[in-house]
Amino acid sequence: MNVDSDETKPFTFATAQQSLKENHQRWRKIKFSVDGLDQLAGGGISSRGIVEIAGEPGSGKTQLCLHLALVCQMQCDTPRGIVYISTEHPFPSKRLVQMEQAMKRSLGLTGDSKKFTDNIFVEHLNTAPALEECITQRLPILLENNPITLLIIDSITAAYTEEQNFVDRAHSFRRVVNGLHSLQDRFDFAIVCTNQVRSVVDSSTLDDERIVPAMGLAWGSLVHTRFQLSRVPGSSERRCQLLFCPTAAPGRSSFVITEAGISDFV
Numbered sequence: 001m002n003v004d005s006d007e008t009k010p011f012t013f014a015t016a017q018q019s020l021k022e023n024h025q026r027w028r029k030i031k032f033s034v035d036g037l038d039q040l041a042g043g044g045i046s047s048r049g050i051v052e053i054a055g056e057p058g059s060g061k062t063q064l065c066l067h068l069a070l071v072c073q074m075q076c077d078t079p080r081g082i083v084y085i086s087t088e089h090p091f092p093s094k095r096l097v098q099m100e101q102a103m104k105r106s107l108g109l110t111g112d113s114k115k116f117t118d119n120i121f122v123e124h125l126n127t128a129p130a131l132e133e134c135i136t137q138r139l140p141i142l143l144e145n146n147p148i149t150l151l152i153i154d155s156i157t158a159a160y161t162e163e164q165n166f167v168d169r170a171h172s173f174r175r176v177v178n179g180l181h182s183l184q185d186r187f188d189f190a191i192v193c194t195n196q197v198r199s200v201v202d203s204s205t206l207d208d209e210r211i212v213p214a215m216g217l218a219w220g221s222l223v224h225t226r227f228q229l230s231r232v233p234g235s236s237e238r239r240c241q242l243l244f245c246p247t248a249a250p251g252r253s254s255f256v257i258t259e260a261g262i263s264d265f266v
Contacts, residue, residue, distance in 0.1 A: 030150060030190050032064075033071040034255055036264045037240060041225075042248030047190045049224025049246075050177060052156075054195040054213035059229035060238045060257055061194040065152045066096050067261035068192065070103055072150050073116045080149040080189075081119040083142070085134065087158040091122045102260035121146065128172045131159045135179040143187045151180070155194040157214050170218035177222045195219075197228070237265050 029044035038044055045051045045068075055061045069082045084091065100117050121142060125131055131153075139151075153159075163169045180191055196214045213220065213228065220226070225245040231238055241252045254265035 030068065030072045031075060032068065032262065033074075034067075034262050034264055036253035037255060037262070040240065040242050040248070040251050040253040041227075042245065045190055045192065046225060046245075046247065047188065048184070049191070050180065050222060051190065051192045051225045051227075052195050052213065052223045053192060053227045053229065054197055055229030056197050056211065056231065059231050060255070060262070061229060062092065062154055063095075063257050064229070064262055065154050065192060065194060066092065066099055068150060069096070069120055069152060070100055070116050070261065072190075073119060076149055078147075079119065080147045081121055083121045083123070083139070083148055083151040085123045085125065085131070085151070085153045087124070087126050087131070087153065088155050091124060096120070098259060099261045102258075106260055121148075126158060128159050128163050128169070128176075132172060132175055132179070135176055135183070140183060143183060147187065148189045150190045150192065153191075153193040155196060156219070157194075157196040160215070166216075166218070173215075173219050173222060193223075 028047050029041075030047065031038050031044040032041070053061050053064060065084070069084060072082070073080070096117055100115075103116075104114065123134060123138075125134060160169055160172070163172070183189075184191060197211050198214045200210045200212050211228075211230070213226065226243040228241045228243055229238055230241070236256045237254050238256065239252060239254050242248060242250050244250065255262050256265050
C-alpha cells in the first residue's frame with residue numbers, strides 16, 4: 001500500500017498559513033471591475049461559500065450577474081467558463097451580447113478575437129426538484145470536461161414559489177447548498193445566487209416597514225455573503241449594501257447600469 005497517496009494519507013492538522021499557501025487559489029476573489037463595489041466587497045466576491053445578491057425588481061440583480069459573467073473571464077489566466085442557471089425568465093441573450101460588444105470596444109478588442117459569450121453555459125428551469133436534479137446529476141458531468149470560474153443561479157427564489165411546505169423547502173435548501181459546496185471544493189469556482197425581497201411590518205405598531213431578503217432564516221443561514229440592491233427613485237443610481245461578509249465590513253456603494261454593464265455612480 002502506498003501510504004503517501006492522497007486516498008490513504010491519514011488526516012493531519014495544518015496551520016492557517018500552510019492552508020493559505022497550499023490552497024491559495026481557493027481564496028482568490030473575483031472582482032466586479034467596478035471600483036466602488038470592489039472596495040465595498042474587500043476586493044471582490046469570494047470563491048468560497050454562497051454569495052447572495054438580493055433586491056427588488058429593477059434594482060439590477062440580473063444586470064450585475066451578466067456583468068460578472070463577462071468580467072470574471074477577463075481575470076482568468078486560462079480559459080474558464082461560466083454556468084448561468086435562469087429560473088425567473090428566459091436568459092437575456094440579447095442584453096448579454098450588447099454588454100459583450102460594448103466591453104470589447106472599451107478594451108480595444110475587435111471582431112471575433114475574443115467571444116466571452118461562447119464560454120457561458122445556460123440552463124433554464126423553474127422548480128426545486130429540477131434545480132436539485134441539475135446540481136446533483138447534470139452539473140457534475142459538465143464540470144468534468146469544462147472548468148468554470150463562476151456559477152450563477154438567477155434566482156433561487158423563483159425555483160421555490162410552488163413549494164408551500166416550509167420543512168420540505170428547508171431540507172431542499174440544504175441539499176442544494178451541500179451539493180454546491182461539494183462541487184465547489186472539487187472544481188474550484190465561485191457561486192452567486194440572486195434573491196427577491198419582501199416587506200416586513202412591525203406587528204406592534206403596524207409601521208416601520210423594512211425590505212428584507214426573501215426565503216427566511218432557513219436560506220439566510222446558508223449564505224456566506226449577502227448584498228442587497230435598491231433603486232433611487234427619479235435617478236439612474238442603484239445602491240448596493242453589504243449586509244454581512246466574513247472578510248469585509250458592512251457598508252454601501254452606488255452604481256449605474258450602462259450599455260457595457262455596471263459602472264461607478266458619479
